[in-house]
Amino acid sequence: MTEKNETVIALLGQPNSGKSTLFNALTGLRQHVGNWPGKTVEKKEGNFEHNGVHYLVADLPGTYSLSANSDEEMITRDYIASGKADVICILADSSQLERSLYMLADFAGITVPCFLLLNMSDVADEQGKSVNAKELEKKLGIPVESFSAPDTKAYDGFYRALERAVREKTSLDPGSLEKRYEEIETYTRVKAMIPADVIPGYSNVWLAAKAVEGDAPVIAKIKAALSVSDKNAFDTALSAVDKGVVLTGERKFAWIDELLSGVTKRTETKISLGKFDRLITHHIWGKPVVILTIVLGLIASFIPALPLMGIGQLIGGIPDPLNEALLNIGCPAFIASVLCDVLIRSVAFIVQMLGFVFGVTLVFGLLEEIGVMARISYVFDNTMAKFGLQGKSVMPFLISFGCTMGGAAGTRVIDNWGQKVLTIALAWAVPCGAAWAVIPMLSTIFFGAWTPVIIVVILLVMILHMWITAKIFGGSLVKAEDRCGMIMELPPYHKPKWGALFRYVFGRTKETFVRALKVVVIVALVFWLLSYTSSGDITASILYRVGHFIEPVTKLFGMGWQTFMAFIASSLGKEGALGVLSTIYTGAGTISVGSVVSGAAAENINELLVANIPKPEALALIFAMTFNMPCIVALAATYQETHSVKWTARIALYYTGVALILAGIAYYIGLLIW
Amino acid sequence: MKKLSEMKKESKGVITSVNGDPRFISRITSIGLTPGCPVTVIKNEKNRPLLVYSRDTMIALNRSECSLIEVEEGKGA
The missing domain is CATH 3.40.50.300 (P-loop containing nucleotide triphosphate hydrolases)
Structure with a gap:
């Protein structure tokens, strides 16, 4: 009670x-x-x-x-x-x-x-x-x-x-089971020595069996209740057992056999692997089939996602006319800006992403329920074990190429919390859809035909990044005992319970929305305050002053204040970096979360960028943006899935730091080339 | 007597002993692989986990772990 x-x-x-x-x-x-x-x-x-x-x-x-x-x-x-x-x-x-x-x-x-x-x-x-x-x-x-x-x-x-x-x-x-335990000599001797009520709720039958199994906490509890001489006798008795778990295990299964005799009926069936299982256990086709399954699942998640994405876009269209209307009726620009640029745009941003969370939770929740996730785990277990993860982690990684928030939502099928957090931490290194929209474009503007090379380097850096991150965080998140080799069952397939699945998916989506909204509004508000100017001149904002002040430091990482601001903006949303650069170089408008999220850029942005940013700095910016925190919504989703402020903050700071280091390396390599 | 990892595809046997550290033994017991238990090898390919069928369950096991399980071939269901 x-x-x-x-x-x-x-x-x-x-x-x-x-x-x-x-x-x-x-x-x-x-x-x-x-x-x-x-x-x-x-x-x-x-x-x-x-x-x-x-x-x-x-x-x-x-x-x-x-x-x-x-x-x-x-x-x-x-x-x-x-x-x-x-x-x-x-x-x-x-x-x-x-x-x-x-x-x-x-x-x-x-x-x-x-x-x-x-x-x-x-x-x-x-x-x-x-x-x-x-x-x-x-x-x-x-x-x-x-x-x-x-x-x-x-x-x-x-x-x-x-x-x-x-x-x-x-x-x-436990009477009939105990009769079997009594065949183990040590069991009887040990049980006689155990005082009453060592652990509430646990009888001496259970305690004695666990002691025979060599269960350290139980043995310690029992010994704490014994006198010194009894302790020694107890130890001596236990030292006679070898592989106690096997001894009791055999008895437990014998007891189960006895229970089930006359209780179960079965028609003999030939054991064989189903079609899908034959494919995934194939030494060549296994991995491609699983990757194809996940990619198809990803595409399928867009179907339920689209309506929400559409709604998000509709909401995103409100701020501009609303801002104008508010100003016309004499509403102070400050308030109109908070309402439109911070609140409504944040909601629009989240609702768009939420569609994806909904789709991913539904599709991959379904795959989990019918038993497909266990197969995915089987196929990738050995590969993922190198990161200290289970095979299922491959799925969030692949989803993160589309959207990190979806990847984070996908980790809920991982039943080990530490491995879940580590999976999210590694998934952040995977460049998301927004990065793939911005980076090749930026890269083409500056480096033309070299773009494919840069993309290959980005992918290699991604793998290295994940490997190092796994080393850094793995120790405290995934215990050595969870890193054992694969011993897993391939459960039979079963039908999903649609009602429960939908209720669960709606519940999680709602929860994600509420939590994401809190995080996004707070971060957006802070960013807006830092970048707000009454005159519209960027150089009057706090952000500019801070950026300018620490420019000697950011220069070490190859970035001037302009590109550093673009970097900061890219941690809210990748597309935003372009909007920020556009604002700075055209000198028009304020940087706001609005411009960050919508990514609106001047038409002649290409010429502006090439004219203002030297190549090594551009290379630094590309790496800084790619490996920066994916976006604020991903940050919120990470908090939602890990429910740990500590780990969310730790991952975010780590990524900001590593992005700067990578930018620095790229910059100095760039200096050598150009 | 053979190691489980040496058993051919579709061969049957009965487990005779399970070795290794206590953690492994505990885990392998809890999934049902105990001495006296009949097993059928479903798949055994180089560099891939073994698939065995035992107590109505399809179980995937790492190769290295399978060498810790000894089986008497030909017996059992």
């Missing part, structure tokens, strides 16, 4: 057990996502109401077992021990029941009330497998329900099981 009188239900299950789908279906838009205190693990909670009872759902991190090998597992165990949960819902995959019941076996011995959900019953049906849930219920003594997320009727069964588990406080009897 929470203070608000909510019944707390915790979802426990292995990855791919359909935990997230259930969580989204139950809670819809009422979710809050954060991090577990002091840990790089995501904490997801949500609310729902059924039969007048308010529930709080905690989506525990997806882990394969309850050992102590990762933060995720420790958090899960500590959460169960904390007594916060009134009931634990354990999920298993009906189509792979034997393997996925390992979680239940590992849970056995914990006294917290629980019930078992046999998920993916639709997939099991298709494979000709059936489970007699009632029979299993008799054997286990806890409610057992067959369940499939897309089937709306299945939820009645879920609620019934939930209510009964809460009412009757049904806990799993």
Whole structure:
């Protein structure tokens, strides 16, 4: 029970057990996502109401077992021990029941009330497998329900099981499993030594089994409760075991076999790979097929994105006439400018990008749900492991060639928070669509036929940048234990639950909009204040004065104050740099977020640029812009996905610094050439 | 007795032992590969992860890790 009188239900299950789908279906838009205190693990909670009872759902991190090998597992165990949960819902995959019941076996011995959900019953049906849930219920003594997320009727069964588990406080009897544990000599000896109530909620059966498995935190807890001589006896007893996990593991699976005998029925099917699986596991075609899949997914995300992009463009058309109208009716220029240039343009900018976030979340959320993302992960796991990432990270990288914000949104299919943040940090190095629109153009103006060379160099620098960034941030974001070699399952394909998926996508898009709006308006307002002049003369602005003042420093990186301002503007939006340069060199108009976002430039911009910027400085600017912070919306999306101000700021400062260094290098190389 | 990584495509066997550091053993146990468990090798190509089928599950495993798993060939389902 929470203070608000909510019944707390915790979802426990292995990855791919359909935990997230259930969580989204139950809670819809009422979710809050954060991090577990002091840990790089995501904490997801949500609310729902059924039969007048308010529930709080905690989506525990997806882990394969309850050992102590990762933060995720420790958090899960500590959460169960904390007594916060009134009931634990354990999920298993009906189509792979034997393997996925390992979680239940590992849970056995914990006294917290629980019930078992046999998920993916639709997939099991298709494979000709059936489970007699009632029979299993008799054997286990806890409610057992067959369940499939897309089937709306299945939820009645879920609620019934939930209510009964809460009412009757049904806990799993580990007796039959213990009989098997007792075959392990050390188990019996160790169990006899364990005092009562070492960890609340965990029985001595569970503790003794974990001690045999060599579980360090459990052993430490037990020893803390023992006298010195008992401690030594305890250590001696444990030292007799070798590979305890294998010993208990064999018993757990034997127990599962016994549970399932007479409970499951199946028609023999030949094991074979499906068409898509044959393609992606092919040693030549695997990677191209996956890249093609992601690119097609990217194109598909534009379809739902287009209406929102159109709306954004319509909003973007409001400021100019509105500004004029406001000035005509005698509204102070200052207020009109804040309203039009800061507020409305920020909204227009975000709404345009939001379409892409919506599309990416929908399409790649769907690919995740039906099981395609796991295949993508499989194909690229070895490549991405070099960065300390999982194979899925390849998808946000590819999306980032289109839009970094979409790439950031795409990282939500990565279940490890540290790897998610690292993926976003690396995705920033990928030049986005706006960069590809501006950079080749700038490059052609200054370097003509050399443009392809510059683009190749940019791509090489990108890879080097990602590699170095992975080295710098990887250590603290991705723990050594998460860098193990690939051991993963290729889950069966399943049907999506459209309603839950759409609710989830709308929820995330709305949340992104709100958070992005806050960040963008603040940054836009600051930039606007810095660049505002009442006279319209750029040299009267604070930005100019600061730029001029620090010009000796920016010169070190090859940039005069004009190009440095363009660089600063490019961190709000790449297209903006041209607008800024145009404003400065034509001496007309103010620099505003408006000009930054719309990227309006004078017609003779090409001649102006060539006349005013020497080639080495232009090269410096090209690199500075390309590898700068992608844009403010990407910054906001990064904050939204990582929900960490610290990491968002760290990544942003790092990119600004690295962009300047790269600009400096480009400049000095440029000086050597020209 | 053979290492899992030496098994040919479509061959079957029963796991006899699992070696390696405790973390690996814990992980491989939790995915269901324990001694006594029948496995079928679905794919085994050079420089690619192995695909094995066991306990109704398609599992992808790194080659280097597969050499830590020993199998008695020809037995099992």
